[in-house]
Amino acid sequence: MSSENMNLTLKVWRQRNGQSQGSFETYQAKSVSPDMSFLEMMDVVNEDLIKGGKDPIAFDHDCREGICGTCSMYINGRAHGPVKGVTACQLHMRSFIDGETITIEPWRATAFPVLKDLIVDRSAFDRIQQAGGFVSVNTGSVPDANAIPVAKACADEAFNSAACIGCGACVAACKNSSAMLFVSAKVSQYAMLPQGDVERKDRVIKMVSQMDEEGFGTCTNTEACEAECPKGISVTNIARLNREYLRAKLTE
Amino acid sequence: MTLDSKIPAGPLSEKWDNHKFKLKLVNPANKRKYDIIVVGTGLAGASAAASLAELGYNVKTFCFQDSPRRAHSIAAQGGINAAKNYRNDGDSVYRLFYDTIKGGDYRAREANVHRLAQVSVNIIDQCVAQGVPFAREYGGLLDNRSFGGAQVSRTFYAKGQTGQQLLLGAYSAMNRQIAEGKIKSYTRHEMLDVVLVDGQARGIIARDLVTGEIERHAGHAVLLCTGGYGNVFYLTTYARGSNGTAVWRAHKKGAYFGNPCFTQIHPTCIPVSGDHQSKLTLMSESLRNDGRIWVPKEKGDKRKPEAIPENERDYYLERIYPSFGNLVPRDIASRKAKEVCDEGRGVGSTGLAVYLDFADAIKRLGKDAVEAKYGNLFDMYKQITGEDPYQTPMRIYPAVHYTMGGLWVDYNLMTSVPGLYACGEANFSDHGANRLGASALMQGLADGYFVIPATLGDYLASVERKPISSDSPEFDAAEKAVKDGIEKLLSIKGNKTVHEFQRELGQIMWNHCGMARNEAGLKEGIEKIKQLRNEFWKDIHIPGTDQELNQNLEKAGRVADFLELGELMMVDALHRNESCGGHFREEFQTPEGEARRDDDNYTYVAAWEYKGEGQPEQLHKEKLDFESVTLTQRSYK
Numbered sequence A: 001m002s003s004e005n006m007n008l009t010l011k012v013w014r015q016r017n018g019q020s021q022g023s024f025e026t027y028q029a030k031s032v033s034p035d036m037s038f039l040e041m042m043d044v045v046n047e048d049l050i051k052g053g054k055d056p057i058a059f060d061h062d063c064r065e066g067i068c069g070t071c072s073m074y075i076n077g078r079a080h081g082p083v084k085g086v087t088a089c090q091l092h093m094r095s096f097i098d099g100e101t102i103t104i105e106p107w108r109a110t111a112f113p114v115l116k117d118l119i120v121d122r123s124a125f126d127r128i129q130q131a132g133g134f135v136s137v138n139t140g141s142v143p144d145a146n147a148i149p150v151a152k153a154c155a156d157e158a159f160n161s162a163a164c165i166g167c168g169a170c171v172a173a174c175k176n177s178s179a180m181l182f183v184s185a186k187v188s189q190y191a192m193l194p195q196g197d198v199e200r201k202d203r204v205i206k207m208v209s210q211m212d213e214e215g216f217g218t219c220t221n222t223e224a225c226e227a228e229c230p231k232g233i234s235v236t237n238i239a240r241l242n243r244e245y246l247r248a249k250l251t252e
Numbered sequence B: 001m002t003l004d005s006k007i008p009a010g011p012l013s014e015k016w017d018n019h020k021f022k023l024k025l026v027n028p029a030n031k032r033k034y035d036i037i038v039v040g041t042g043l044a045g046a047s048a049a050a051s052l053a054e055l056g057y058n059v060k061t062f063c064f065q066d067s068p069r070r071a072h073s074i075a076a077q078g079g080i081n082a083a084k085n086y087r088n089d090g091d092s093v094y095r096l097f098y099d100t101i102k103g104g105d106y107r108a109r110e111a112n113v114h115r116l117a118q119v120s121v122n123i124i125d126q127c128v129a130q131g132v133p134f135a136r137e138y139g140g141l142l143d144n145r146s147f148g149g150a151q152v153s154r155t156f157y158a159k160g161q162t163g164q165q166l167l168l169g170a171y172s173a174m175n176r177q178i179a180e181g182k183i184k185s186y187t188r189h190e191m192l193d194v195v196l197v198d199g200q201a202r203g204i205i206a207r208d209l210v211t212g213e214i215e216r217h218a219g220h221a222v223l224l225c226t227g228g229y230g231n232v233f234y235l236t237t238y239a240r241g242s243n244g245t246a247v248w249r250a251h252k253k254g255a256y257f258g259n260p261c262f263t264q265i266h267p268t269c270i271p272v273s274g275d276h277q278s279k280l281t282l283m284s285e286s287l288r289n290d291g292r293i294w295v296p297k298e299k300g301d302k303r304k305p306e307a308i309p310e311n312e313r314d315y316y317l318e319r320i321y322p323s324f325g326n327l328v329p330r331d332i333a334s335r336k337a338k339e340v341c342d343e344g345r346g347v348g349s350t351g352l353a354v355y356l357d358f359a360d361a362i363k364r365l366g367k368d369a370v371e372a373k374y375g376n377l378f379d380m381y382k383q384i385t386g387e388d389p390y391q392t393p394m395r396i397y398p399a400v401h402y403t404m405g406g407l408w409v410d411y412n413l414m415t416s417v418p419g420l421y422a423c424g425e426a427n428f429s430d431h432g433a434n435r436l437g438a439s440a441l442m443q444g445l446a447d448g449y450f451v452i453p454a455t456l457g458d459y460l461a462s463v464e465r466k467p468i469s470s471d472s473p474e475f476d477a478a479e480k481a482v483k484d485g486i487e488k489l490l491s492i493k494g495n496k497t498v499h500e501f502q503r504e505l506g507q508i509m510w511n512h513c514g515m516a517r518n519e520a521g522l523k524e525g526i527e528k529i530k531q532l533r534n535e536f537w538k539d540i541h542i543p544g545t546d547q548e549l550n551q552n553l554e555k556a557g558r559v560a561d562f563l564e565l566g567e568l569m570m571v572d573a574l575h576r577n578e579s580c581g582g583h584f585r586e587e588f589q590t591p592e593g594e595a596r597r598d599d600d601n602y603t604y605v606a607a608w609e610y611k612g613e614g615q616p617e618q619l620h621k622e623k624l625d626f627e628s629v630t631l632t633q634r635s636y637k
């Protein structure tokens, strides 16, 4: 529970819209309780800005419990900030120290253009999923749920890949802005399950091709993505994607 | 207008099948001539949109987040019920129906609830086929867990992220239809009004939240799948963006509001830590299986929990309810926590918390076993509070979690406005006065995958197939009203922020229309809301313009609607002179302090009709007939 409140300096990226140039602005965050979440600290700063007749800092957020994948801030040079395994909304101010200067930027990637301040457009992720991130079954025309047993190990593995929240931190963390971790997690989920088997070749080719079209960079195995992923998505997914892709291409 | 619930005749278990057979059909070649607008892409909206598109309709979807996948459904943790009886433990469609009706304290429609239980089995089949990675056993078959309010294991789950996995399944089905060109998805768009032409819903007015542009979208039917309105209380377990604007604006266009005061308050949430607090985090109900709830016997005892000896602790649930103990239903656990805190025995810096203690469980089972069961929840608690629940008891307090009330719909899920439908948490239909755990996900997907695809055609078959134009006086008027509303908000340029108003409203709602309600308190609350509303329209300050991404402007519109909806909730709570489920009126309790229903006078759905600004709403009663179950008083002693 709370110890002393802190005073912090924030350097925040401000950008009116997609067309304008952005720049850093400096703000003071006074009397910040260590019990606040990072976004609650931002709320307080925004209230001050509004009261002072200024435009508040726009940032994306919704669930504030680390599951919706909406929040997206690059804090002190790290996607989602300094604590491993948590999103910006789950980060608490007790991870910072009194007097610290905190730099806050949006995700930076060609495929994620800035819309305003810290808000970026991640619709490229949706389009990659539309390219093939599904099993083609219509509502109602399916067998009983227990008709096809799935080995527990496969189901658990599929779940681990499916835990991706689509936040885009992996892209932001990567010096090449590669989306491989995100795409490989989805490809892996289906590849591990019998339900996804039928379309696995088509799926991987289409999703990878859409990923390239969106302007994400290539993967050079730096593994920065895994280090910053709040859900612990493993780079073994990327290895699996590469195998899936190769196999699909060879038998095309 | 009289309320016609359109409940089909015949025996309960045959109603749905008979009804489906009698519904008019749209021939496959004609389906593509209909445009359907689906507002909301949570479980209800995404499943409806995908299923309707698969049938051949042209669908447009809308959500205010940046992707359909981020709807609030994503946050559901525990699981989804279905009457599969895979455990061979005596479950059946009828038992799920019965548990749901009883859990809802006999304030839901039998026919709807039975249909829900019937289609629940198909939901699991559908999700598995989509590649939803449910938990499995070593034999490769699906695993189940048990949940509050049921004596069988019928809850399917995917770790603590069931909502996420189900939503991603529905989202993937949507994506397939987007790729096929059958769905057009509008993200970062907010619906601000329904457009009626000749009394029928024929489209919406939406704002592009990035550019600020006001758009018209026309269609042959409009589905509102916009979730619950619990954020009227401000501090809740809902996502921050969840709001009541869509349902409220539809209400003002003629859709009746069903049981607005029925709110669910979840007993185990992480308590408020200070004024900065922006939301409350749910701690799974499953913790009550092994945690013991207590407060000090003495008022104002400020010692650390470890320093309070056993004989100075009050394990009040175990004391009052020896047979159910810490596992009493949600509404009772919540109310009792409030009572001990009101007595001054609450703990933590605010005094608004009780202990949930695992010391005995750790002694009995060992730390490893407790960690295996609850490890992720303990970690989450530690991340938020900075305290280690292995060392010191958790502090918990109840928080608003779900709204059973919503737009009134008939058996076909159509509101009182022809062509306007409501699915998922946005409607009032299946949970009566209290929802059982793991039943909201079930209802959202039942509505979207199985009910609406069957019932919508019946309406469409009776309307003209030619495209609906948005170039009409009705659209002109609706668009103008929306623009005027925004301009009015921006022109006030007062001194208070949206956030301040939202917090004040939340306080009023919580104090006067929260876990326990009474006549005097509700009357006072209504006056306070009226005052706050006046102040809002005089003193709100919204920075920026309407021609840009403006989060304060978005929020201001939502708070303006909450300021009206909150009053209706109080009016409804005031009129219902009984206690049932989540609605506890202090005047109506048994000598032991339990809820006392009044079945003779209140076995009905309260459906409220909007009568114009400043006018009292008109109450319509839909009487509930119980043919299959006998009404009894709940007892957990």
Ligand SMILES: Cc1cc2nc3c(=O)[nH]c(=O)nc-3n(C[C@H](O)[C@H](O)[C@H](O)COP(=O)(O)OP(=O)(O)OC[C@H]3O[C@@H](n4cnc5c(N)ncnc54)[C@H](O)[C@@H]3O)c2cc1C
Residues within 6 Å of the ligand: B039, B040, B041, B042, B043, B044, B045, B062, B063, B064, B065, B068, B070, B071, B072, B073, B074, B075, B076, B077, B078, B079, B080, B162, B163, B189, B190, B191, B192, B225, B226, B227, B228, B237, B238, B239, B242, B243, B245, B246, B282, B401, B402, B423, B424, B425, B426, B437, B438, B439, B440, B441, B442, B444
């Ligand atoms: C923390 C938590 C845990 C839960 N756990 C469980 C559980 O374990 N089991 C269970 O059964 N239930 C659970 N619930 C309840 C359940 O999650 C919800 O009731 C359910 O997901 C609601 O789904 P929905 O599709 O009706 O709405 P939502 O998922 O809330 O979706 C609403 C959609 O409407 C859109 N929208 C809203 N207004 C507008 C507008 N004006 N314009 C455009 N779009 C709009 C939003 O963008 C969103 O896409 C839980 C709830 C919470 C808060």
Ligand code: SF4
Residues within 6 Å of the ligand: A163, A164, A165, A166, A167, A168, A169, A170, A171, A181, A182, A185, A228, A229, A230, A231, A232, A233
């Ligand atoms: S892989 Fe991890 S970092 Fe990348 S989008 Fe998914 S959850 Fe976010």
Ligand code: FES
Residues within 6 Å of the ligand: A060, A061, A062, A063, A064, A065, A066, A067, A068, A069, A070, A071, A087, A088, A089, A090
């Ligand atoms: S706001 Fe949902 S993950 Fe951060």
